[in-house]
Amino acid sequence: MRIHFIAIGGSAMHNLALALHDSGNDITGSDDVIFEPSRGRLARAGLLPETMGWNPDRIHEDLDVVILGMHAKADNPELARARELGLKIYSYPEFLFEHSREKTRVVIAGSHGKTTITSMILHVMNYWDKPADYMVGAQLEGFDRMVHLTEENEFIILEGDEYLSSALDPRPKFHAYKPNIALLSGIAWDHINVFPTFENYSDQFRIFLESIVPGGSITYNSEDAEVRRLLDALQAPIRKFPYETPAYEVQQGTTYLDTPEGQLPLQVFGKHNLNNLAGARWICQQLGVDEADFYEAMATFSGAAKRLETLKDTPEHKVFKDFAHSPSKVQATTRAVREQFPGLPFTACLELHTYSSLNSEFLKEYAGSLEAADNALVFYIPESLEIKGLEPIDPEVIRKAFERDDLQVFTQTKALEQALNALGQQGVLLLMSSGNYGGLDLGAI
Structure with a gap:
């Protein structure tokens, strides 16, 4: 396909552009400013715009799709031209959903921990050579990209961000994904410039839970009072799997997790990370990784980029x-x-x-x-x-x-x-x- 990115320099946007380029698509893009590391990655792939700024001439009838980033405003001249030509315009979460319509969508949501949990799941899947499509918000050891898309993989694992999608799509990103398998790690008020009250913010997670495909599942942190409140009120025909922080102890600067096979030394630490690990274990079991294999893989997990x-x-x-x-x-x-x-x-x-x-x-x-x-x-x-x-x-x-x-x-x-x-x-x-x-x-x- 011929795909043009308006605001290609964003963290998620440039990774999606690189993933689609790797898959053989014809990619172009524009932005008014692009910082590192996006700039260098786009340049190495030959996707860095020759000049910065918006140019309606970049938009033409031969384009199959335009993907609009959150950085682009509603009056963007390239967006105006795309609408004038009647081109198909997606926000990047909308595009990811379209790509994954026939896949099992696994969406990890929550105010905190979602990047780490997604990273844990991907680490385990990679450790056991179980291929999956994915989108995650941090660079992972052993992964070239933060986004990977194929036609053949059964699963796609998505970090479910609650921030808005684009100027044309003001929904939180995770409302677009319609998960088959979902996880909710916790709810703590954030993004007050978009969600001015805690009630308004929490309501976005209620909508997310209601978007789970009938017959799907929700794995949730039962230690979070607001999460429990939403789950208690949820009447959707889905399976519910609660999790809590597992038993562990710290000895001389190393965290040991209690498992059926004995104490397992971990490279990550902190109660919140042990709680994240418990949620990741439930998701991996639903993806076909048994408990013992999960723990073996997690012993080698060193964390997501920018996290401790x-x-x-x-x-x-x-x-x-x-x-x-x-x-x-x-x-x-x-x-x-x-x-x-x-x-x-x-x-x-x-x-x-x-x-x-x-x-x-x-x-x-x-x-x-x-x-x-x-x-x-x-x-x-x-x-x-x-x-x-x-x-x-x-x-x-x-x-x-x-x-x-x-x-x-x-x-x-x-x-x-x-x-x-x-x-x-x-x-x-x-x-x-x-x-x-x-x-x-x-x-x-």
Whole structure:
């Protein structure tokens, strides 16, 4: 097919473009700005637009499909031309559904853990050489792409993001997939610029559950009260499989999972990751992987990219970088590190970077999220508030929101770097952000 991507530079969009290119399709694309690593990957495949910007001349009647990214606005000139010509226009979740109509769709959803659970499932399937199509939100060890599509594979495993699809398709992405097999890991309010109340946010998961194909299944975290509430009210003709955190213990910096065959040492740690593992096990069993084979594969799982990545690891000094930024993720990750290294001084450093985290009304959701750390630091760039159209935030407001009087608040990268270096080469440092701390050189910490 001849397929044109409007806003090809996005994380999911460029991976989908590469996957379709690998399958022999004729791919073109456009964007107004493309950053690394998308830029380099597209360039190596010969798919990087020759010039940045939107050009209606790129849209012509010979195109079979146009795929519209969330970055493109409703008045995009290429989109206007595609509509004028009556071309078939999909958001990328719509396209993935069309591709997988005849497949068994496995969708992993939840406010937290969905990338890790999807990664665990794919790792196990790959370990046992069980082929599947997939779309996941992080780069995985042993996988060239974050998206893989074929005609022949029976299963497609999709990370079910609740953010909106495109300017023409304002539904959350996971509403498009209509899963045969689904998982719901937990619900904690996020994306407040789109879902202004928790009730509105939670309702998107209700709609997701109701979209499961009749006769399908939902595997769900029974430890999450809001998930249980939705499942108790769900009357759909589907099977329900609850899961909970399995028994485990931590010995000298290693987490051991209790299994029928004895204790299994893991490369990942934290109660939230053990909970994720329990959900992944249920899904893998539905995909034909028995319990013993699942555990054998999981012993070699080292985690998804940007999730508790190890930057330094010596007996006295350990540095981790994690993508955590929402309150529930920050609290879970901080507690996990504290539990794993109880005898070492522990500093947690969070960057407020997203629309939600920089909203003064939402900040109170972070109350107690850094309590497990001996030292707590928060960094934000005041200019980011202006860019996002938000009111300035006083550092004292942040301290009160986190309910921690000794919280150190930084607004300049250099001052943050000096504070981190003053800690010395000892103890555990956890860096949490979906940004880059204003260009902080993490290698120098």
